[in-house]
Amino acid sequence: MPNAKILMTFPVTATSHTLADYRARGGYAALDKALRTMKPEDVTREVTTSGIQGRGGAAFPMGRKWAVVHPNDGQPHYLCANADEGEPGTFKDRWILENVPHLLVESMLIAAYALQVRHAFVYIRGEFDQPYRRLAAAVEEAYAAGYSGERILGTDFSCDVVVHRGAGSYVCGEASALLSSLEGKRGYPRNRPPRLTVRGLYQRPTVVNNIETLSNIAWIISNGGEAFKKIGHEKDPGTRLISISGHIERPGVYEIEVGYPWRKFIYEDCGGIPGGRALKGIIPGGISTKILTGKEIEPLTLDNPSLQAAGSSMGSGGMVAIADGTCMVRLLQVLVRFYHHESCGQCTPCREGMGWLHRIIDRIVAGEGRPEDIERLYQISAWNDGTTICGMGDAAGYATSGILNKFRDEFEYFIEHKRSRFNGTLECLRSS
Amino acid sequence: MKHLIPEFEKVKARYPAGFESSLVLPCLRRIQEDRGFVADDDIDGLARYLGVPRIQIEEVLSFYEQLRRKPLGRCHIAPCRNLSCSLLGAERLIDHLSRRLGIETGATSSDGRFTLSTVECQGACGSAPVVVVGETCHGDMTPEKIDALLERLP
Numbered sequence: 001m002p003n004a005k006i007l008m009t010f011p012v013t014a015t016s017h018t019l020a021d022y023r024a025r026g027g028y029a030a031l032d033k034a035l036r037t038m039k040p041e042d043v044t045r046e047v048t049t050s051g052i053q054g055r056g057g058a059a060f061p062m063g064r065k066w067a068v069v070h071p072n073d074g075q076p077h078y079l080c081a082n083a084d085e086g087e088p089g090t091f092k093d094r095w096i097l098e099n100v101p102h103l104l105v106e107s108m109l110i111a112a113y114a115l116q117v118r119h120a121f122v123y124i125r126g127e128f129d130q131p132y133r134r135l136a137a138a139v140e141e142a143y144a145a146g147y148s149g150e151r152i153l154g155t156d157f158s159c160d161v162v163v164h165r166g167a168g169s170y171v172c173g174e175a176s177a178l179l180s181s182l183e184g185k186r187g188y189p190r191n192r193p194p195r196l197t198v199r200g201l202y203q204r205p206t207v208v209n210n211i212e213t214l215s216n217i218a219w220i221i222s223n224g225g226e227a228f229k230k231i232g233h234e235k236d237p238g239t240r241l242i243s244i245s246g247h248i249e250r251p252g253v254y255e256i257e258v259g260y261p262w263r264k265f266i267y268e269d270c271g272g273i274p275g276g277r278a279l280k281g282i283i284p285g286g287i288s289t290k291i292l293t294g295k296e297i298e299p300l301t302l303d304n305p306s307l308q309a310a311g312s313s314m315g316s317g318g319m320v321a322i323a324d325g326t327c328m329v330r331l332l333q334v335l336v337r338f339y340h341h342e343s344c345g346q347c348t349p350c351r352e353g354m355g356w357l358h359r360i361i362d363r364i365v366a367g368e369g370r371p372e373d374i375e376r377l378y379q380i381s382a383w384n385d386g387t388t389i390c391g392m393g394d395a396a397g398y399a400t401s402g403i404l405n406k407f408r409d410e411f412e413y414f415i416e417h418k419r420s421r422f423n424g425t426l427e428c429l430r431s432s
Numbered sequence: 433m434k435h436l437i438p439e440f441e442k443v444k445a446r447y448p449a450g451f452e453s454s455l456v457l458p459c460l461r462r463i464q465e466d467r468g469f470v471a472d473d474d475i476d477g478l479a480r481y482l483g484v485p486r487i488q489i490e491e492v493l494s495f496y497e498q499l500r501r502k503p504l505g506r507c508h509i510a511p512c513r514n515l516s517c518s519l520l521g522a523e524r525l526i527d528h529l530s531r532r533l534g535i536e537t538g539a540t541s542s543d544g545r546f547t548l549s550t551v552e553c554q555g556a557c558g559s560a561p562v563v564v565v566g567e568t569c570h571g572d573m574t575p576e577k578i579d580a581l582l583e584r585l586p
Contacts, residue, residue, distance in 0.1 A: 076448070088514045088553035119448045126461070126498045127554050129567045162446045167457055168497030170552065184456035185488065186495040202451070245516040245557035252558045287515055318557070320516055334518050338552055344495075426518045 008255040019141040022102040030218040043114035049225030051237045056210030057316045068197035071116035078206040079117040083124035084173040087286035090318030092241035093211035095253040097131035101138035107217035112159045126167040170342035175208035189390035232258030233303040247323035260302045278324040285315020288395030290402035323428045327420040328407040333361045339396040350393035367418035433477045468503045505540040505547035507585045510564040513550040516557035528575040
């Protein structure tokens with residue numbers, strides 16, 4: 001049974017987030033190794049060799065993103081760690097920020113060295129209060145210890161780490177929107193091309209990486225890209241932090257080796273579904289990934305190749321378990337209300353489409369649904385696919401059509417009988 | 433906001449030169465923390481201080497959920513209404529709070545003590561349902577626990 005650990009390698013205590021504890025666990029040795037024994041391009045080569053894919057949702061190979069930036073092209077480059085963790089159901093980056101912020105800081109500094117970045121940013125969502133305090137304290141500790149700032153560890157490499165707080169906006173988790181926000185503007189996503197690695201923050205080459213993805217860098221530098229590649233799935237190496245919530249006995253953040261069996265994860269590690277109820281469905285990687293039914297999930301493994309073959313993806317690792325008896329019409333209402341609320345309003349299909357989806361679902365739930373509403377929901381979802389600047393329009397469409405495909409009969413029942421097939425609540429409390 | 437300028441200068445020192453525009457969000461957050469909301473003269477003062485157009489600050493203010501132009505009640509209570517919390521009783525919790533405080537979501541009690549809002553996912557779903565009180569996220573909430581929490585508020 002694969003169960004390698006890269007991130008959750010220590011017991012969480014009252015002081016495990018501090019520099020003293022981090023150093024006692026061998027912290028900042030990878031930064032020292034990189035700065036003293038490796039050239040920037042050696043670091044990038046190890047990261048490329050590791051085959052690590054982004055953990056924020058899009059699963060883009062990290063090495064390929066980095067390779068676009070030329071470290072010595074004479075212009076400023078920026079690194080931005082994306083701590084705008086806002087995909088509903090996802091709370092794994094919070095775990096890193098609260099429990100091992102120095103791992104992120106060290107990994108960022110190694111990345112900054114590889115990309116020859118003078119200023120590295122962490123964009124952290126405004127709602128993250130405790131994670132912000134932990135991270136800000138860690139950055140100050142790193143400055144005081146000479147790991148950050150001018151001439152790090154006595155070498156020629158200097159890098160400032162800036163923690164920048166958001167102020168409440170889902171779309172700012174999208175990399176280009178995040179940079180717009182970091183420039184002091186509305187968090188509007190930008191059209192690509194140009195890629196952000198060509199023209200990003202203030203029109204300079206910028207790498208935006210997820211917190212969990214970045215936090216693997218220290219391990220990759222200590223142990224080598226080849227060693228990383230041996231962990232997990234050959235096409236999707238490493239481990240993943242999975243945050244699981246909803247109708248599950250033991251919610252929380254778990255580190256699993258990529259390729260871990262679903263059945264074992266849900267029923268053994270997480271204790272199964274409360275009250276011994278059947279598993280109706282799983283949203284595997286944040287609400288924007290397509291829902292899978294309990295039956296579909298059974299034979300699968302926790303990796304992108306397995307989930308993609310089943311029509312979904314690991315997304316952001318934000319898993320939501322849904323017990324039998326949950327009303328899927330009401331559930332979709334919650335999701336669509338959220339997308340409507342969060343649409344930034346730049347693109348017509350998303351701005352208007354989210355409102356239409358929301359009003360139709362509200363109408364169905366109020367017992368005023370019309371027989372043609374199901375086809376309308378499908379149509380609006382399809383209109384959004386590929387017609388908006390960022391992926392939010394597509395994501396809302398996937399979530400909607402995903403639920404309609406698998407639970408269409410519940411929508412038909414609701415429209416015909418003007419009430420839920422179940423008791424209409426979403427709630428299913430744990431036994432404890 | 434003038435009295436905050438020495439603090440803003442310290443923040444500015446960490447950013448690269450020419451990043452004045454990037455300070456809009458951190459400065460607005462600090463102003464709001466200080467005054468409880470962002471007033472007209474804050475916008476004027478900040479536009480002058482950073483050398484950014486006033487309209488940019490207005491746009492930012494109207495875009496981000498956490499920024500506000502009017503004060504809230506003394507205690508801001510905001511249960512999450514997103515999926516994981518809804519699956520574990522958020523709807524019942526919101527109804528309970530609304531009844532208990534005698535206000536609809538989005539409203540402030542007539543004595544100015546409580547403002548009740550709802551928030552979207554706080555990224556704390558492992559302890560759903562959550563209620564944000566002020567800046568602090570409280571997990572594993574039940575009507576009984578939220579009542580006990582309300583008793584302790586000013």
